[in-house]
Amino acid sequence: MSHLLLSNFICCFNNSYKIKKKVFKVKFSKYLIKIIKKLIFLKILKKFFVKKYIINVLINYNYKNVFLKIISKSSLRKFIKLKEIKNDLYFSLISTNKGILTCKEAIKKNIGGEHILYIYVQKSL
Incomplete structure (x- = not known):
């Protein structure tokens, strides 16, 4: 259920961002709120x-381009080991036994987990 809400959220976000809509509505769960925070x-x-x-x-439109992509789906889970986590994946989210973490936080805590979401962000000049 949470993966369906996540995919719905990502579609809503990507579409809203493309048309420069400031606010969008989406169904939520505790899992999704942790990701949004x-x-x-x-x-x-x-x-x-x-x-x-x-x-x-x-x-927030302070960024030139933002794009969200689901990595792990309910039909195909993608797990990432600590050795595979790179610092350039800073805007990726990993679900671990310590909660949902960014890649940078996962490196600090020395844990890997399920690679949930990749976030492409390009800052505006």
Whole structure:
């Protein structure tokens, strides 16, 4: 269930970013909120608890290009060892037994895990 919500969130984000929409609505879970809090260019505005759990997410446009891509899917899990984690994957999220971490945090804690999400970010000049 959480992978379906994650893929829905990524589609909503990528489409909203392309058309320069500032706020978009998406269903959420605790897992998804942990991921959104790790992303520096998103902010949760409101949570709605009427029938469906929906949040408003605000996009920060201080970056030239932002693109999210799911690496691990429910049908095909991709795990990454500590040796395979590179510092250039700073904007990747890994699900570990210590919680959801960025690659930099995973290197500091010496743990690997399921490679959930890759985030391509290009800062504007």
